[in-house]
Amino acid sequence: MTTLVWFRDDLRLADHPALRAALERDEPVVGVYVLDEESDGVRPLGGAARWWLHHSLASLGERMTDRGSTLVLRRGRAAEVVPRLVAEAGASAVLWSRRYGGPEREIDTAVKSALRDDGVEARSFAGSLLFEPWTIRTGAGRPYGVYTPFWRACLAMPEPRDPLPEPRSLPGPSRRPASDALDDWGLLPAGPDWADGLRETWEPGEPAARRRLQEFLSEDVADYGRARDEPASGVTSALSPRLRWGEVSPFTVWHAAIDSGADVGGFLSEIGWREFAWHTLFHHPDLHTMNLDRRYDAFPWPPLDTDALHAWEGGRTGIPLVDAGMRELWRTGAMHNRVRMVVASFLVKNLLIDWRQGEQWFWDTLVDADAASNPFNWQWVAGSGADAAPYFRVFNPELQAKKFDPHGEYVRRWAPDHADGEGPAPIVDLLSSRRRALDAYDAVRRRG
Known part of the structure; x- marks a missing residue:
């Protein structure tokens, strides 16, 4: 018999309670990762996240092989793929780290129920x-x-409990189940390959x-x-x-x-x-689509200004700190947290563009975008979320730059045209757009 460890957002060997429990069963251990982009409610990964996932899976697979086991890659609906792999591997148990998003919990519950109905042990652990x-x-x-x-x-x-040690060896099966080839999943960008900056910045694993x-x-x-x-x-x-x-x-x-x-x-x-x-x-499982504070469902968003949105996405707003942040994001798949707040505030409050547009762009371009922090932080800036920034708080990017980038080093690195006085003209006036935003927020508050 074999024990399967179902990896998800826990691509490590150290401090992995499910893996530790699998080793205690004293039978061969096989790792499995299922790329599930088909189950109801599952949000497809953005491009930068897919790049990171490819390299992190490659690292995990190498480490498992080095220790004597294997990582099996499969693609499809997890509720179908995992039971099928259990049958192929002759597995007596499937163990995993718990997930906390709504669709993911539904998937895990369905898998656990199906496995137990077939007499297969299914257990989840707190690891994340x-x-x-x-x-x-x-x-x-x-x-x-x-x-x-x-x-x-x-x-x-x-x-919090002490972390568990990394296993020095993993007992592998005598016959390893067939696995997809990671390269066949197409997680890496091609035509064009835009990931040079990610490769220069990060080493996943x-x-x-x-x-x-x-x-x-x-x-x-x-x-x-x-x-x-x-x-x-x-x-x-x-x-x-x-x-x-x-x-x-x-x-x-x-x-x-x-x-x-x-x-x-x-x-x-x-x-x-x-x-x-x-x-x-x-x-609140619908955090990335629904305002946590439902009063904001009545917010008077104007028709989407696609030109302004694209200028923001491309770092061409004419506001130096905003443009520097958006260019850093595109190049590296990350952005300094202070600047994230500034660019988000600019989009939502100065441009009056729905926070969901910005959340989706960050989802596509951040290597660290996850189902909780990404929408949670966007709603915080927008004023509609938990413990949200007060509606009247509008981050002034010029004042923020003076306070936190007083010598212009950050702007000079990521938006040198602005530092040289040759950047694009501002697409919006900061003071009048702030007033427009406050009027719109006041309208929501009066209705509420």
């Missing part, structure tokens, strides 16, 4: 969040809608994730509180795509940060913000 969403409740038994009391409640819980964690804690974390809002400083953890793909677990990050002896409260609060996003998604 420090605090599972249903375990954190207000005194009235409801989910939290404000971050500070949410994180306070999390910190009052027992300390668990080993690189662990190295980056150690580098951050030994070299950068001391300056994190002081410089984290300065986009030119480089003082960020760069862990968000590693956590999104599960190449490193939040338990590993948590304990490594605490053990570093540095002042890591501010950094860990960002891990808490990620937890809050997933807490919110768990209770």
